[in-house]
Amino acid sequence: MKNIRNFCIIAHIDHGKSTLADRLLDFTGSVTEREKQDQLLDNMDLERERGITIKSHAIQMEYQYEGETYVLNLIDTPGHVDFSYEVSRSIAACEGALLVVDAAQSVQAQTISNLYLALENDLEIIPVLNKVDLPSANPEEVTDDIVDLLGCAPEEVIPASAKTGVGIEEILKAVIERVPAPEGSSDSPLQALVFDSVYNPFRGVETYFRVLNGEIKKGQKIKFMATGKSYFADEIGTLKLVQHPKPIIKTGDVGYLITGIKDAREVKVGDTITLNDTPAESAIEGFEDVKPMVFAGIYPVDTEDFEELRSSMEKLQLNDASLVFTPESSAALGFGFRCGFLGMLHMEIVQERLEREFNMTVITTVPNVSYHAFTTKNTNDHIIVNNPSDLPDPSTLDRVEEPYIKATIITKSDFVGNVMSLCIDKRGQITNQTYLTTERVELTFDMPLAEIVFDFYDRLKTVSKGYASFDYTPIGMRVSKLVRVDILLNAQPVDALSALVHFDNAQTIGKKMCEKLKELIPRQQFDIPIQAAIGSKIISRETIKALRKDVTAKCYGGDISRKRKLLEKQKKGKKRMRQVGNVEIPQQAFMAVLKLND
Amino acid sequence: MVAALAKEITLRRSELQGQQVETIYFGGGTPSVLEVDEVVQLISVIQTNYQLVDNPEITLEANPDDLSEDYIIALAKSPVNRLSIGIQSFFETDLRLMNRSHTAEQAVSSIKCATRYFDNISVDLIYGIPGMDDDQWQSNIEKAVSFGLPHISSYALTVEPKTALKKFIAEKLIPEIDDEQAERQFHLLVAQLGEVGYVNYETSNFGKPGFFSKNNTAYWQGKSYLGIGPSAHSFDGEKRGWNLRNNIKYMQALAADKLPITYETLSRTDRYNEYVMTGLRTIWGVSLQKVEHEFGKTYGAYLHRQAIKYIEQKLLFWDGDILLATKKGKFLVDGIASDLFMVNLS
Numbered sequence: 031m032k033n034i035r036n037f038c039i040i041a042h043i044d045h046g047k048s049t050l051a052d053r054l055l056d057f058t059g060s061v062t063e064r065e066k067q068d069q070l071l072d073n074m075d076l077e078r079e080r081g082i083t084i085k086s087h088a089i090q091m092e093y094q095y096e097g098e099t100y101v102l103n104l105i106d107t108p109g110h111v112d113f114s115y116e117v118s119r120s121i122a123a124c125e126g127a128l129l130v131v132d133a134a135q136s137v138q139a140q141t142i143s144n145l146y147l148a149l150e151n152d153l154e155i156i157p158v159l160n161k162v163d164l165p166s167a168n169p170e171e172v173t174d175d176i177v178d179l180l181g182c183a184p185e186e187v188i189p190a191s192a193k194t195g196v197g198i199e200e201i202l203k204a205v206i207e208r209v210p211a212p213e214g215s216s217d218s219p220l221q222a223l224v225f226d227s228v229y230n231p232f233r234g235v236e237t238y239f240r241v242l243n244g245e246i247k248k249g250q251k252i253k254f255m256a257t258g259k260s261y262f263a264d265e266i267g268t269l270k271l272v273q274h275p276k277p278i279i280k281t282g283d284v285g286y287l288i289t290g291i292k293d294a295r296e297v298k299v300g301d302t303i304t305l306n307d308t309p310a311e312s313a314i315e316g317f318e319d320v321k322p323m324v325f326a327g328i329y330p331v332d333t334e335d336f337e338e339l340r341s342s343m344e345k346l347q348l349n350d351a352s353l354v355f356t357p358e359s360s361a362a363l364g365f366g367f368r369c370g371f372l373g374m375l376h377m378e379i380v381q382e383r384l385e386r387e388f389n390m391t392v393i394t395t396v397p398n399v400s401y402h403a404f405t406t407k408n409t410n411d412h413i414i415v416n417n418p419s420d421l422p423d424p425s426t427l428d429r430v431e432e433p434y435i436k437a438t439i440i441t442k443s444d445f446v447g448n449v450m451s452l453c454i455d456k457r458g459q460i461t462n463q464t465y466l467t468t469e470r471v472e473l474t475f476d477m478p479l480a481e482i483v484f485d486f487y488d489r490l491k492t493v494s495k496g497y498a499s500f501d502y503t504p505i506g507m508r509v510s511k512l513v514r515v516d517i518l519l520n521a522q523p524v525d526a527l528s529a530l531v532h533f534d535n536a537q538t539i540g541k542k543m544c545e546k547l548k549e550l551i552p553r554q555q556f557d558i559p560i561q562a563a564i565g566s567k568i569i570s571r572e573t574i575k576a577l578r579k580d581v582t583a584k585c586y587g588g589d590i591s592r593k594r595k596l597l598e599k600q601k602k603g604k605k606r607m608r609q610v611g612n613v614e615i616p617q618q619a620f621m622a623v624l625k626l627n628d
Numbered sequence: 629m630v631a632a633l634a635k636e637i638t639l640r641r642s643e644l645q646g647q648q649v650e651t652i653y654f655g656g657g658t659p660s661v662l663e664v665d666e667v668v669q670l671i672s673v674i675q676t677n678y679q680l681v682d683n684p685e686i687t688l689e690a691n692p693d694d695l696s697e698d699y700i701i702a703l704a705k706s707p708v709n710r711l712s713i714g715i716q717s718f719f720e721t722d723l724r725l726m727n728r729s730h731t732a733e734q735a736v737s738s739i740k741c742a743t744r745y746f747d748n749i750s751v752d753l754i755y756g757i758p759g760m761d762d763d764q765w766q767s768n769i770e771k772a773v774s775f776g777l778p779h780i781s782s783y784a785l786t787v788e789p790k791t792a793l794k795k796f797i798a799e800k801l802i803p804e805i806d807d808e809q810a811e812r813q814f815h816l817l818v819a820q821l822g823e824v825g826y827v828n829y830e831t832s833n834f835g836k837p838g839f840f841s842k843n844n845t846a847y848w849q850g851k852s853y854l855g856i857g858p859s860a861h862s863f864d865g866e867k868r869g870w871n872l873r874n875n876i877k878y879m880q881a882l883a884a885d886k887l888p889i890t891y892e893t894l895s896r897t898d899r900y901n902e903y904v905m906t907g908l909r910t911i912w913g914v915s916l917q918k919v920e921h922e923f924g925k926t927y928g929a930y931l932h933r934q935a936i937k938y939i940e941q942k943l944l945f946w947d948g949d950i951l952l953a954t955k956k957g958k959f960l961v962d963g964i965a966s967d968l969f970m971v972n973l974s
Contacts, residue, residue, distance in 0.1 A: 555943060555960055556941070577960060577963065578810070579756075579784065579960075580962045580963045580964075581784075581909075581958070581959050581960065582831075583784045583831075583832055584783060585830075585831070585847075586844060587855055587861045587863070588859065588860065588861040588870070590861075591892075594898065598901065598966070600963070600966045601966045604967070612937075
């Protein structure tokens with residue numbers, strides 16, 4: 031146990047975490063030339079394409095240092111706020127963390143939030159100043175920022191470049207010398223922390239764990255304490271680039287477990303694995319059931335594909351346990367599902383995976399957060415509102431509560447004013463303002479989560495010219511004055527276009543919705559009025575004028591083929607539109623609210 | 629180029645399989661750059677290699693500035709018996725805006741001269757031009773009518789990508805094309821020409837009885853045609869072919885005795901779609917009987933069902949078993965045709 035080191039890398043997005051992991055694998059000879067591939071640890075296609083880590087993974091390296099062989103378990107962490115719970119569990123499986131800071135961009139919001147997570151778990155922090163090779167690098171100043179943040183000595187900060195390999199040896203040395211060896215008792219009952227799981231279509235769910243106390247042996251009957259389910263440990267082993275089956279995983283070490291579980295929902299990140307017959311007295315602290323934050327309807331483009339969509343979603347759920355869905359129906363869109371996601375990125379990922387892996391093109395409706403509604407009949411028990419149409423009639427409504435978050439934004443002092451106006455515009459209340467340096471300010475706001483869902487990131491980037499980083503944590507429900515804005519096309523309400531918004535914003539949003547829809551809905555052979563309404567009160571109106579000219583001037587020998595193909599394409603496009611009354615609505619209109627400010 | 633054209637005509641002699649050639653049309657681009665004897669030469673190559681009907685319609689498209697009196701006299705002596713003159717407008721400002729090489733004066737003089745030697749003349753006029761008001765348009769129509777010509781083609785100005793006009797509009801030097809103006813001017817045109825005996829036999833074509841373009845009508849009625857020259861399209865009832873666009877590559881191919889053509893075979897659905905698309909543009913409409921006979925009952929039933937909505941909106945109507953566009957529907961037939969199309973989503 032004294033030669034084991036468990037550590038993770040924490041960093042703001044794009045600060046070079048995955049590249050540094052690749053370098054460490056290289057340097058310790060954990061990867062053969064043939065296996066080399068950029069960003070080895072991110073193995074979903076989507077991750078590699080987007081250059082971000084969505085799911086965390088772990089890998090074991092062996093390293094000779096001063097005559098001894100050390101086992102280094104690197105646990106990679108996801109780099110997006112949508113997945114902060116998974117980050118926290120990965121961190122809990124470690125004794126140390128490499129805090130990677132980009133030498134040009136310095137400390138950012140995620141650097142800080144991840145650092146706090148690591149400190150809460152008593153991790154030894156090894157600061158790494160990455161990308162020192164960049165021409166724009168500012169090593170002295172950024173080192174000062176890190177020293178300020180951690181209260182460490184400047185010498186403790188390791189200058190490195192994951193790209194050129196500078197500093198890699200020093201990092202490994204620091205991991206061995208500074209990260210404490212795991213503590214734990216091999217005689218105690220088994221307690222192993224699940225920090226990740228991956229779905230393998232052939233072998234079922236692979237569970238990644240870290241043994242805190244006791245040992246786990248192949249063939250033992252084990253139990254997941256949160257779910258209460260027992261399985262046999264069919265195979266256990268350590269995670270190299272490929273899996274190495276082992277008869278035993280000892281105290282302090284990291285490994286994988288295969289039990290033949292076929293449904294990812296049975297393995298929950300943060301759960302504790304113990305032995306069925308001699309269980310531990312208590313589970314490892316910190317387990318949470320991950321709750322979806324954002325909800326949206328997902329509908330098949332062709333209404334006939336509903337069953338196929340259902341089976342695709344079920345398959346997707348097997349390896350994405352945080353995806354939840356229930357069937358719903360819409361007058362405009364037919365049968366579909368109300369889906370819960372961890373956040374907007376998660377939603378996009380699900381949509382993309384449905385397209386790529388299952389060849390399912392879907393219509394996604396306006397996302398919303400989960401509200402609590404209280405009726406006058408029963409002012410104590412809430413009704414969960416995950417869909418605008420679930421909001422009780424205003425006449426029976428006592429109050430509505432909406433989820434709030436604590437938002438942390440770090441920006442340059444030049445942009446404080448812009449960022450503040452944006453946050454106030456988004457119903458935020460400033461709770462703190464700290465100058466990290468004379469240049470860099472940390473702002474904290476209490477804000478409704480719903481405001482983050484709609485175009486917040488993009489606007490933050492714009493108002494700060496890219497110099498703002500953002501992170502958030504949920505802080506509970508608060509009473510809010512919410513109304514449902516309905517959209518009527520040709521006097522017919524389109525349920526899938528309804529949105530829950532704050533009363534003060536309803537007028538503006540209704541107006542912008544009408545304007546956006548006017549842009550997105552093609553002109554048809556008749557005038558189409560677009561109205562936004564709260565209840566029966568119309569708050570905004572636009573008209574899509576009827577088509578006046580829709581005919582090709584010349585249609586001779588050489589034009590016929592081309593024109594036919596063009597009109598066929600148009601027909602196919604129309605078939606993908608949804609018809610409400612006699613109005614044809616293109617798919618992108620259903621997401622229009624997200625892009626109101628474009 | 630003329631040699632290459634002659635070669636293509638010769639190489640494809642067997643394609644018509646004994647069918648007689650009813651029309652010859654020199655068009656697309658500016659065929660009036662050809663010397664008259666070149667035109668004559670090409671016609672004689674056709675005569676040598678193909679069977680022609682008696683008195684075939686032979687049309688030449690010409691720009692007013694190419695039509696000198698000498699040229700017209702020479703043409704009149706050739707087998708060419710129909711002229712299509714690219715007038716476009718009798719207003720100098722319109723011609724400049726559309727970047728035409730001829731002047732308003734040449735427009736008038738070319739017609740005057742042509743009428744002395746030819747009976748069968750068509751001119752084309754453009755409407756919906758930015759800045760052209762309805763009075764101006766009206767006087768363009770009146771002017772064209774005043775020459776007593778048997779045929780007028782008239783097109784709504786279309787802004788094609790990668791043209792100077794497109795660029796000028798993008799840079800706001802010229803106002804955007806106004807669909808309402810185009811629609812208004814189209815209806816003015818139909819009404820005015822109708823009054824003096826022209827039949828609007830296709831969206832953009834107006835002719836006195838007996839003077840409809842036989843050549844162009846063939847396209848809309850699904851007849852076979854051989855297209856000779858770069859970018860020209862051909863159709864044999866089942867296959868459509870198109871030649872290489874690039875002049876040099878076209879000539880190189882023929883120099884190597886190769887036909888510069890690519891074919892696609894039209895499926896039953898493709899042919900149905902083309903029939904609907906072209907039919908709705910013409911006074912002959914879409915015949916339900918023909919659809920059922922040529923494409924099958926399923927197509928007939930589908931057409932009938934898809935048309936209901938447009939009949940309710942008074943954009944289409946049935947005249948017996950013929951489906952036609954109403955006055956109101958005429959200017960919207962593309963979208964309507966598209967909706968009547970049969971397509972497989974896959």
